[in-house]
Each structure stands twice: as C-alpha cells, then as structure tokens.
Amino acid sequence: MSQDTLFDKVWDLHKVSSLPGGSDQIFIGLHLIHEVTSPQAFGALKDKKLKVKFPDRTVATVDHIVPTDNQSRPFKDNLAEQMIETLEKNCLEHKIRFFNIGSGNQGIVHVVAPELGLTQPGMTIACGDSHTSTHGAFGSIAFGIGTSQVRDVLATQTLAMNKLKVRQIWCDNKLSKGVYAKDLVLHIINKLGVKAGVGFAYEFAGPAIHELSMEERMTICNMSIEGGARCGYINPDEKTFSYVKNKLYAPKNEHWDRALRWWESLKSDENSIYDDVIKLDASKVEPTVTWGITPGQSISINQQIPLLDELSPNDKLVAEEAYEYMSFKPGQLIKDTPIDVCFIGSCTNGRISDLRVAAEVLKGKKVSKNVKAFAVPGSEKVATEAKQEGLDQIFKDSGFQWREPGCSMCLAMNSDKLIGNQVSASSSNRNFKGRQGSPSGRTLLMSPAMVAAAAINGKVSDVREFIN
Amino acid sequence: MESDFTPPIGKISNIKGQCISLIxxxxxxxxxxxxxxxxxxxxxxxxxxxxxxDRKTLKGKHPFDLEENKNASLLVVNSNFGCGSSREHAPQALMRWGIKAIIGESFADIFYSNCIAIGIPCFTLPKKSIEEIQNYYCNNQSLLLEIDLKNSLAKSKDLNFNLEIKESSRKMFLSGEWDATSTLLDNKNLIENKFNQLPYIKFNTNFL
Incomplete structure (x- = not known):
C-alpha cells in the first residue's frame, strides 16, 4: 500500500468516513458538470426529493453537443437544443454557476476549469467525464465518474470510492525537439498497456515531467485514463503556482499567501512508498502515431505496424481486429499513410500552446487539396487569445477551417464527423472504432504539430522535417 | 421492450440466467x-x-442479435471491458437490454463503478475460466448459470466457479445498500465538518 504520496495525503485529507465493506466516503472539493452526463442526475435528485448540497462547489459549462459552425440559438439539432436547455434550467433551479456560450468563459470543461483558476493543487475534483484526470496536472486528485455518482456529488458533495493504488511513472532526461507531451503519453500507454492502470492512480514524475509546461502536463494527465488509470497527477511546483496566480477564481492578496504556503507543502515525500514504480527515458521518445483501435496501439513515425508475432498473446486478439478495421497490413510503414481529415482540438490538445505549435508548422504553407482540416479552440478564452496573436489567420490562410469552441470531432456528438471510412489525423485522445462519428471511420492519434504536418502533406509525416 | 423494464432494487443475492458471450x-x-x-x-x-x-457491421450475427440469446441476462466478457468514456449510458443500455450481471477477466474502473451504482454486479474470473465458459457456450449454444453472491459462487449443470468481486460491492448488494446516496447522506454532520476543515475552502473566498 502506498504511503505519503501526494495521492495518499489528498485522499486522507478528504476522507469523511470509512463505509461498511471497506470503501471510503470522500469529499469532493470541485464538481464540474456538463450537458451530457448531468440531466439524469438532476432527474434522480428530483425523484429522491433532494437538493444540491453545496451549489457553490459545482460549476457547469456546455461542450459536448455544441455546434462549432453556427452557435446561434436554438441549435439546428433539436436534441442538442433540448440538452443545453435542460442544463440551463437545472443550473438556474439549483443556483449553479453556468458558463454558457457567449459568456467568454465557455469551453471544454477540462480546458475551462484550469484557465479560470478553479482547478487548484490539493483539491479533489470529480466530473461526469473520464478525462477529468486532466486536472491532476495541478496536483489535485481528479477523476471521472458516471451519472449516478454525479447525483451523489450533487446530493452530498461526497462519493463512495475504493482507494486507488499508486504507480509512479518516472521520466528521465527530456523530450527532444519535435517531440511533445502527446508523444510521451502515447509512448507510456503503449509500453504499459491500456489496462495497466486499472485500480491505480498514476503519478508522473522525473526531470522530463518537471520540464513540461502546465498545458503539456495537462495533456499527460488527460490521457491517464487511456492507460486505464482513472486518476493521474503531477506534484505541484513553481510552474503550477504561477499558472494559477491571477486567474479569475484564484485566491487573491493575503489568501494567495496562505494558499501558496499550503500548496508548497503538498507533494509526495522523498521516501514515500509506491505500489509500483516504472522508469523510462523520455529522450528516446519519437513522434508517435496510433495505428489501431486502442490508444495503446501506437508506433514511432519511422516504425512499421507490428507483426502479430511481435505482440504479446494478450495483445494479439485486438491487433487482429485493428488490422482489419483500419485496413492496415502488419509490417506496413505508418509514415505516408494518406489522410482525409485533420482535426486539431479536444481536452487533450485544444489549448493555446497546442494552437501555437500547429500554427508554427502551418505558417506560410497550404493544406493538401485532398484534406479537410479544421481547428477547434478548447474554449472561448483560447479562441480570443488565438485571435489576438493572429493564429486564427495563420490557420485560415493555410486552408484550415477555424471553428467555435467545443468537443467537436473528438467524439462527434455535433455535426463534425468522419464520413464512411475516412482516415483522420487527430490531436484528440481516442481512436476507438466509430469514435469520430462514422461507424467505419479511422482515427490516427498524434500531436497537434504532427496533425499540422499531415495536413500539409496529405499523409502521415514527420513534423521534425518541418521545424528544422 | 422499455415498458417491461424495471430497475433492480433492494437486496441482490441470487441471479439466475442464460449466459451471453461476447469475445x-x-x-x-x-x-x-x-x-x-x-x-x-x-x-x-x-x-x-x-x-x-457492431451489430450493424455483423448484420444479425452479433451475439446481441442471435435468437438463442434473446432472454440472456448474464454477460460473459474478456479483459478491460468497458474502457474509455465514463458514460453511464453504457451499463444503462446493457441493463435495459436485459443484462443483470457481468462476468469477465477484468473491467475498466469507471465502468465497474457505474455498474455497481445501478445494481449490476461485475465478477472476475481468471482468463482460463472465462475461456472455459466461452468454449462451453460455443459448443452447447446455451449455458444456464446461477450466481450465489453470498458465497461468490457460479453454478451450472456442468461448470462451477469461485467468483471474485470487491468485498465492498458484495456487501452492498447483500445488504441492499448499493444505491449510495442515502448511505452517504447518513453522515451529514461529518460532511459539514469536513467542509469546514478543508484549507482551500477558507482561502477561496472569491469562489463563492
């Protein structure tokens, strides 16, 4: 059992009681909600004649279903309109703060909470969305929950949970040029497997992690869940504190000093005990691309798609399924795979630094005529900042469509979808069968810079050839 | 189909039903x-x-479309079932189709919590045992299993297994307290105390 890690400390601090049977009742410091997983939870509250216990500790935005082309109301899609109306009504009725479209603060929930300073070190954070692990980048303990658990948090501000084990993933050295946080996390998931994290929280640590910006750290923690870990976190440091400072909801004045003192005390002890430790060399990571139907099925840009014999017995079944679905031959190179659609956005890679990196690659170049490319900023704030920097113009000049903020084609709940068996180069987080809206659509996950390179060449390319 | 659906309620101790195998x-x-x-x-x-x-792709040959599985209620799966999105819609859809319990090699964490929260016990068995069930099912086109949650046993005419389930989940189902809200609310005072003790509640004055 782990001891004295940040996870242990935050868990113990928030423990309300031990429940019969061995699980713990955990207080949730920040609860984030959106339109897809909350309506049934509010419905259940009504059925049980319960109120929201701490309305101030729940914050709402709308992201999954919002159109990214025309956001005027009512939405063209009646079901989407019904969902946003339901959220508006529920927030009004229960006095929950709601960042609606046009507020200046709307966006993907995991982009919005950090940029508003709601996400802070030492908190427990829950949201009805598996990518809630993103917030662990700040040294909070954050995890995705289902709708029944959303109901529980609304009604009690607590959850019944079994304590997770802790695995430290120590990353030595630093990433080389043209290699990004996305490549590192895809590499980690490939090495450990998509289910290695079941029952674990992942602590990402080491010089390579320390070196990363806050937005890059969010990319890493965001994809913990793709490795099976419901929760991923990084011990907070100076970068964390300066990112939070002066944000809208960050503590101010004397409260800031108190907060900082507490946050500085929050980290895994040097002699803390982990349930498992994995070490890897970040300098060996190369631009990485998925070739299959799970985020674990990835290779470096210059590698071949693995042969069946090269895989462990457990990986063979899903590899065979992947060859067939993706129409890839074992041994084939991933480089030069033709691309139909390019998508830059999502809670993994839809932040300002992601757009900057992609714009750097796109500047002065044109998207291949065979490619439909679009960029979807992660939030209204990101969109505003990008416009101030002229990034939107770089995207548009290159042939990218510049869209309004939302989850968009990461999960295709709006009209941004693949058609037929199109192949997409995507900066999102999941390459599951049908994930991007077409039951036969094919997704190759990669960094935003690699998506930009693929857009220009119309095929999977090594971004390092663009930036030297 | 939906009009027949009644969600589980109260104690869950015995589940008897036909297996449906999804490899x-x-x-x-x-x-x-x-x-x-x-x-x-x-x-x-x-x-x-x-x-x-998946069903459309297999044009009627998906296990959830086969006539012999029409009344099945025990889903048998392999490893890391339910990975990815936290959508409770997944177990809700399985439950509304008719699934009452799942036996698998392993489950994704959030999916497992969602199942427990809505009254679908998830049991694990070693890979070898799952394959034994899947082979038996494949050869006989039918397997009626009876799950005894008190003793964590699965019994059938020809096969018997010792099932594994988290002790906290097992106890909740046996006592009928698997709908967590009321259990959590029992500690109303402790929740208030915890709220007042947390350092960041005090310095986040502009949060409110």
Missing amino acids: GNDIDTDRIIPARFLKCVNFDSLGESVFED
Whole structure:
C-alpha cells in the first residue's frame, strides 16, 4: 500500500468516513458538470426529493453537443437544443454557476476549469467525464465518474470510492525537439498497456515531467485514463503556482499567501512508498502515431505496424481486429499513410500552446487539396487569445477551417464527423472504432504539430522535417 | 421492450440466467453505446441501441442479435471491458437490454463503478475460466448459470466457479445498500465538518 504520496495525503485529507465493506466516503472539493452526463442526475435528485448540497462547489459549462459552425440559438439539432436547455434550467433551479456560450468563459470543461483558476493543487475534483484526470496536472486528485455518482456529488458533495493504488511513472532526461507531451503519453500507454492502470492512480514524475509546461502536463494527465488509470497527477511546483496566480477564481492578496504556503507543502515525500514504480527515458521518445483501435496501439513515425508475432498473446486478439478495421497490413510503414481529415482540438490538445505549435508548422504553407482540416479552440478564452496573436489567420490562410469552441470531432456528438471510412489525423485522445462519428471511420492519434504536418502533406509525416 | 423494464432494487443475492458471450479485449463504452445516442435527457430508450454499430457491421450475427440469446441476462466478457468514456449510458443500455450481471477477466474502473451504482454486479474470473465458459457456450449454444453472491459462487449443470468481486460491492448488494446516496447522506454532520476543515475552502473566498 502506498504511503505519503501526494495521492495518499489528498485522499486522507478528504476522507469523511470509512463505509461498511471497506470503501471510503470522500469529499469532493470541485464538481464540474456538463450537458451530457448531468440531466439524469438532476432527474434522480428530483425523484429522491433532494437538493444540491453545496451549489457553490459545482460549476457547469456546455461542450459536448455544441455546434462549432453556427452557435446561434436554438441549435439546428433539436436534441442538442433540448440538452443545453435542460442544463440551463437545472443550473438556474439549483443556483449553479453556468458558463454558457457567449459568456467568454465557455469551453471544454477540462480546458475551462484550469484557465479560470478553479482547478487548484490539493483539491479533489470529480466530473461526469473520464478525462477529468486532466486536472491532476495541478496536483489535485481528479477523476471521472458516471451519472449516478454525479447525483451523489450533487446530493452530498461526497462519493463512495475504493482507494486507488499508486504507480509512479518516472521520466528521465527530456523530450527532444519535435517531440511533445502527446508523444510521451502515447509512448507510456503503449509500453504499459491500456489496462495497466486499472485500480491505480498514476503519478508522473522525473526531470522530463518537471520540464513540461502546465498545458503539456495537462495533456499527460488527460490521457491517464487511456492507460486505464482513472486518476493521474503531477506534484505541484513553481510552474503550477504561477499558472494559477491571477486567474479569475484564484485566491487573491493575503489568501494567495496562505494558499501558496499550503500548496508548497503538498507533494509526495522523498521516501514515500509506491505500489509500483516504472522508469523510462523520455529522450528516446519519437513522434508517435496510433495505428489501431486502442490508444495503446501506437508506433514511432519511422516504425512499421507490428507483426502479430511481435505482440504479446494478450495483445494479439485486438491487433487482429485493428488490422482489419483500419485496413492496415502488419509490417506496413505508418509514415505516408494518406489522410482525409485533420482535426486539431479536444481536452487533450485544444489549448493555446497546442494552437501555437500547429500554427508554427502551418505558417506560410497550404493544406493538401485532398484534406479537410479544421481547428477547434478548447474554449472561448483560447479562441480570443488565438485571435489576438493572429493564429486564427495563420490557420485560415493555410486552408484550415477555424471553428467555435467545443468537443467537436473528438467524439462527434455535433455535426463534425468522419464520413464512411475516412482516415483522420487527430490531436484528440481516442481512436476507438466509430469514435469520430462514422461507424467505419479511422482515427490516427498524434500531436497537434504532427496533425499540422499531415495536413500539409496529405499523409502521415514527420513534423521534425518541418521545424528544422 | 422499455415498458417491461424495471430497475433492480433492494437486496441482490441470487441471479439466475442464460449466459451471453461476447469475445474480445478492450471493448470500450463507445462501442457499447455510440456517442450519438447520448443525446438524451433520460436513459429510457438506450436498450435497443446497445452495440448499435457492431451489430450493424455483423448484420444479425452479433451475439446481441442471435435468437438463442434473446432472454440472456448474464454477460460473459474478456479483459478491460468497458474502457474509455465514463458514460453511464453504457451499463444503462446493457441493463435495459436485459443484462443483470457481468462476468469477465477484468473491467475498466469507471465502468465497474457505474455498474455497481445501478445494481449490476461485475465478477472476475481468471482468463482460463472465462475461456472455459466461452468454449462451453460455443459448443452447447446455451449455458444456464446461477450466481450465489453470498458465497461468490457460479453454478451450472456442468461448470462451477469461485467468483471474485470487491468485498465492498458484495456487501452492498447483500445488504441492499448499493444505491449510495442515502448511505452517504447518513453522515451529514461529518460532511459539514469536513467542509469546514478543508484549507482551500477558507482561502477561496472569491469562489463563492
């Protein structure tokens, strides 16, 4: 059992009681909600004649279903309109703060909470969305929950949970040029497997992690869940504190000093005990691309798609399924795979630094005529900042469509979808069968810079050839 | 189909039913219920859309379409079942189709919590035992299993297994207290105390 890690400390601090049977009742410091997983939870509250216990500790935005082309109301899609109306009504009725479209603060929930300073070190954070692990980048303990658990948090501000084990993933050295946080996390998931994290929280640590910006750290923690870990976190440091400072909801004045003192005390002890430790060399990571139907099925840009014999017995079944679905031959190179659609956005890679990196690659170049490319900023704030920097113009000049903020084609709940068996180069987080809206659509996950390179060449390319 | 559906309630100790076997590792919740079906404000009509895209691809040959599985209620799966999105719509769709319990090599964490929260016990068995069930099912086209949650046993005419389930989940089902809200609310005072003790509640004055 782990001891004295940040996870242990935050868990113990928030423990309300031990429940019969061995699980713990955990207080949730920040609860984030959106339109897809909350309506049934509010419905259940009504059925049980319960109120929201701490309305101030729940914050709402709308992201999954919002159109990214025309956001005027009512939405063209009646079901989407019904969902946003339901959220508006529920927030009004229960006095929950709601960042609606046009507020200046709307966006993907995991982009919005950090940029508003709601996400802070030492908190427990829950949201009805598996990518809630993103917030662990700040040294909070954050995890995705289902709708029944959303109901529980609304009604009690607590959850019944079994304590997770802790695995430290120590990353030595630093990433080389043209290699990004996305490549590192895809590499980690490939090495450990998509289910290695079941029952674990992942602590990402080491010089390579320390070196990363806050937005890059969010990319890493965001994809913990793709490795099976419901929760991923990084011990907070100076970068964390300066990112939070002066944000809208960050503590101010004397409260800031108190907060900082507490946050500085929050980290895994040097002699803390982990349930498992994995070490890897970040300098060996190369631009990485998925070739299959799970985020674990990835290779470096210059590698071949693995042969069946090269895989462990457990990986063979899903590899065979992947060859067939993706129409890839074992041994084939991933480089030069033709691309139909390019998508830059999502809670993994839809932040300002992601757009900057992609714009750097796109500047002065044109998207291949065979490619439909679009960029979807992660939030209204990101969109505003990008416009101030002229990034939107770089995207548009290159042939990218510049869209309004939302989850968009990461999960295709709006009209941004693949058609037929199109192949997409995507900066999102999941390459599951049908994930991007077409039951036969094919997704190759990669960094935003690699998506930009693929857009220009119309095929999977090594971004390092663009930036030297 | 939906009008017949009644959600489980109270103590769950014995579950008897026909098995339905679904072979494959890492079957994610996007496959169990594709995102376009999440555009709803209740779970009522999800049952018919379970595995929609996989079923369409297999044109009637998907296990959830086979005549012999029509009344099945015990789903048998391989490893990391339910990975990916936290959508509770996935177990809700399975439950509304008729699934009452799941036996597998392993489950994704959030999917497991969602199942427990809505009254679907999930049991694990070693890979070898799952394959034994799947082979038996394949050869006989039918397997009636009886699960005894008190003793964590699964029994049938020819096969017997010692099932594994988290002790906290097992106890909750046996006592009938698997709907967590009321258990959590019992500690109302402790929740208030905890709220008042947390350091960041005090310095986040502009939060309120």
